[in-house]
Amino acid sequence: MTRFLLFLGQRLALVVPTLLILSVLVFGLQHLLPGDPALAMAGEEMDPQAVDELRRKYGLDLPIPLQYWRWLTAALSGDLGMSLRNDVPVAELLMGKLGITLQLAVASMVIAVAIGVPLGVLAAARRGSWADRIGSFFALSGISVPHFWLGIMLVLAFSVHLNWFPASGYVPFREDPWRSIMGFVLPSIVLGTGIAGVLMRHTRSAMLQSLGADYVRTARAKGLREKRVVLRHALRNALMPVVTLGAIEFGQLLSGAVLTEQIFSIPGFGKLLVDGVLYRDYAVVQGLVLVSAVLFIATSLVADMLYFLLNPRLRA
Amino acid sequence: MSVDTTPALLQVEGLAVEFATRDGVVPAISHASFTLRPGGCLGLVGESGSGKSVTALAIMGLLAKPAARITAGRILLDGVDLLALPPEEMRALRGGAVAMIFQEPMSSLNPAFTVGDQIAEAVRAHARVGAREARARAIELLRQVRIPGAERRFDEYPHRLSGGMRQRVMIAMALAGNPRLLIADEPTTALDVTVQAQIVELLRAIQAEHGTAILLISHNLGLVASLADEIAVMYAGRLVEQGPAARILGHPEHPYTVGLLGAVPRAAPGDAPLTGIEGMVPDLRSPPPGCVFGPRCPFCVATCRAAEPALRGMGAGHASACLRAPLDALA
Ligand SMILES: Nc1ncnc2c1ncn2[C@@H]1O[C@H](COP(=O)(O)OP(=O)(O)OP(=O)(O)O)[C@@H](O)[C@H]1O
Numbered sequence: 001m002t003r004f005l006l007f008l009g010q011r012l013a014l015v016v017p018t019l020l021i022l023s024v025l026v027f028g029l030q031h032l033l034p035g036d037p038a039l040a041m042a043g044e045e046m047d048p049q050a051v052d053e054l055r056r057k058y059g060l061d062l063p064i065p066l067q068y069w070r071w072l073t074a075a076l077s078g079d080l081g082m083s084l085r086n087d088v089p090v091a092e093l094l095m096g097k098l099g100i101t102l103q104l105a106v107a108s109m110v111i112a113v114a115i116g117v118p119l120g121v122l123a124a125a126r127r128g129s130w131a132d133r134i135g136s137f138f139a140l141s142g143i144s145v146p147h148f149w150l151g152i153m154l155v156l157a158f159s160v161h162l163n164w165f166p167a168s169g170y171v172p173f174r175e176d177p178w179r180s181i182m183g184f185v186l187p188s189i190v191l192g193t194g195i196a197g198v199l200m201r202h203t204r205s206a207m208l209q210s211l212g213a214d215y216v217r218t219a220r221a222k223g224l225r226e227k228r229v230v231l232r233h234a235l236r237n238a239l240m241p242v243v244t245l246g247a248i249e250f251g252q253l254l255s256g257a258v259l260t261e262q263i264f265s266i267p268g269f270g271k272l273l274v275d276g277v278l279y280r281d282y283a284v285v286q287g288l289v290l291v292s293a294v295l296f297i298a299t300s301l302v303a304d305m306l307y308f309l310l311n312p313r314l315r316a
Numbered sequence: 317m318s319v320d321t322t323p324a325l326l327q328v329e330g331l332a333v334e335f336a337t338r339d340g341v342v343p344a345i346s347h348a349s350f351t352l353r354p355g356g357c358l359g360l361v362g363e364s365g366s367g368k369s370v371t372a373l374a375i376m377g378l379l380a381k382p383a384a385r386i387t388a389g390r391i392l393l394d395g396v397d398l399l400a401l402p403p404e405e406m407r408a409l410r411g412g413a414v415a416m417i418f419q420e421p422m423s424s425l426n427p428a429f430t431v432g433d434q435i436a437e438a439v440r441a442h443a444r445v446g447a448r449e450a451r452a453r454a455i456e457l458l459r460q461v462r463i464p465g466a467e468r469r470f471d472e473y474p475h476r477l478s479g480g481m482r483q484r485v486m487i488a489m490a491l492a493g494n495p496r497l498l499i500a501d502e503p504t505t506a507l508d509v510t511v512q513a514q515i516v517e518l519l520r521a522i523q524a525e526h527g528t529a530i531l532l533i534s535h536n537l538g539l540v541a542s543l544a545d546e547i548a549v550m551y552a553g554r555l556v557e558q559g560p561a562a563r564i565l566g567h568p569e570h571p572y573t574v575g576l577l578g579a580v581p582r583a584a585p586g587d588a589p590l591t592g593i594e595g596m597v598p599d600l601r602s603p604p605p606g607c608v609f610g611p612r613c614p615f616c617v618a619t620c621r622a623a624e625p626a627l628r629g630m631g632a633g634h635a636s637a638c639l640r641a642p643l644d645a646l647a
């Protein structure tokens with residue numbers, strides 16, 4: 001237990017400087033993007049006086065370090081500024097979309113793990129067999145087929161022709177649970193199969209490695225059934241790298257799937273990002289990048305903890 | 317070969333094993349035959365790459381599947397041919413009647429499970445017992461292999477144990493199924509000298525207390541000498557000499573064994589004393605004509621290169637595959 005806390009402490013100590021560097025980058029983003037937000041806000045009139053006033057109002061006239069300091073302290077207290085376009089606090093906007101993106105991410109990950117890990121195990125256990133070849137083909141397709149193409153094909157097949165799932169549109173879970181879930185099926189398949197391919201390949205190679213290990217030979221020499229050798233002795237050790245990879249993929253999903261959300265008109269982080277960039281709504285883009293990055297770091301932290309718990313060499 | 321009339325526990329007859337590799341077929345074992353009586357200890361010796369581990373894995377039915385192929389021979393345990401056994405029956409024998417320990421105690425235990433868990437798993441693989449009973453039996457086995465604080469050690473992970481302790485755990489695991497034959501493949505090679513002696517002592521005790529027969533594999537003739545009553549010498553996948561340990565050690569009749577013993581041959585044709593063996597193990601894919609040891613042998617003559625010599629009886633259950641044996645006559 002103390003070991004665990006020590007390990008956790010070490011990781012957290014790393015997180016703080018990471019976040020600081022990140023905040024500088026996110027803040028700097030505003031000054032790298034082309035265009036002047038004050039001008040964009042002022043709109044058609046372009047009255048120089050109005051523009052100046054806007055600059056002052058949003059502190060855009062202050063020295064950049066001071067702007068950064070203001071922004072950082074505000075962000076730490078949960079104030080990510082106002083969305084210039086919608087005139088609502090960015091934090092509120094993000095919270096509203098977080099649930100949607102989270103739902104999509106979890107559903108995609110469930111599909112990815114449910115397909116990728118068993119296929120990887122099977123392919124490794126039956127190396128060179130038809131199962132291996134078909135699995136590897138599937139993995140390669142999952143990785144290389146573009147999301148927009150797969151999305152459109154699925155919509156054509158399952159929405160337009162078969163009419164099983166809605167082609168697009170988001171329905172809040174509270175309003176209509178069934179329609180809400182059905183709406184997530186196709187986008188989750190699009191995102192999940194891609195990750196399933198990655199997971200399958202990594203599971204396969206990790207399994208091949210552990211299946212060749214001396215302890216697997218020992219397990220066989222004990223007279224264990226092959227199923228137990230594979231699913232207990234080999235898989236347990238192969239899972240460690242796969243968990244780390246899965247967490248990274250999940251973290252990426254949390255930053256929003258721009259294309260997939262666009263295709264299925266899901267109003268998650270991806271949609272927010274596109275709109276934010278499109279309308280030069282910097283505060284939204286900044287907040288989004290910051291929150292995504294924090295979520296990503298949090299996921300990595302959880303993955304590290306899982307790795308720790310799976311690995312007795314670190315634990316004891 | 318043996319004058320003993322008790323039926324053999326293990327009888328390997330004309331075993332041949334090939335490996336399909338990218339560079340062609342490697343005949344790793346060619347026509348190897350030996351026997352081991354119940355409760356006895358046979359030492360299988362030879363340099364690295366001579367085929368000792370392959371022989372052991374063939375007996376265990378653990379040769380790497382698509383690459384390795386047993387092309388000839390029989391492996392009889394109590395008269396039953398293991399090579400003809402259905403896979404499920406062979407699995408039940410593994411870790412049951414026939415158990416094996418390996419050279420690498422550091423990597424042979426699964427790092428993800430406690431040692432007790434791994435021993436209990438072996439117990440339950442061969443007996444219908446509950447978890448509690450398996451645990452008790454595992455602790456008893458840990459005691460049997462003289463691990464201090466067995467109860468405490470049960471919940472320890474392998475990385476917390478020294479090499480010697482891990483090898484003891486491996487032995488405990490091997491004993492879980494009450495084996496009649498224990499194959500020990502270089503059980504002490506990876507260990508410190510003092511620990512080596514302890515492991516040898518442990519193996520001797522197991523042999524005495526349980527009547528377990530041991531196939532002791534090593535390139536170290538000293539180790540084999542301390543435990544084995546019979547010795548078989550392997551070179552390039554062939555058995556070149558075998559017989560009672562005392563005879564092989566005191567009166568070797570194959571130049572390769574002489575070399576392994578590091579003895580100065582009584583009649584080297586040159587003048588330099590032969591210490592160790594010069595030259596290298598031949599490429600098994602294209603063995604030299606005639607005697608495979610010929611190119612490295614100080615006694616090699618033209619007839620040695622004509623045809624591969626077979627094992628010939630030298631009396632008292634001793635056999636050598638050297639055309640020029642008895643070597644005394646060469647003085
Ligand atoms: N998996 C394999 N694939 C191809 N060839 C193999 C394989 N395993 C063994 N061999 C061949 O069989 C020969 C004998 O190997 P083996 O492991 O039995 O030697 P050994 O006598 O146990 O040596 P060591 O003392 O190093 O353990 C090797 O020279 C090698 O060419």
Ligand SMILES: [Mg+2]
Pocket residue numbers: 368369370501502
């Ligand atoms: Mg070996």
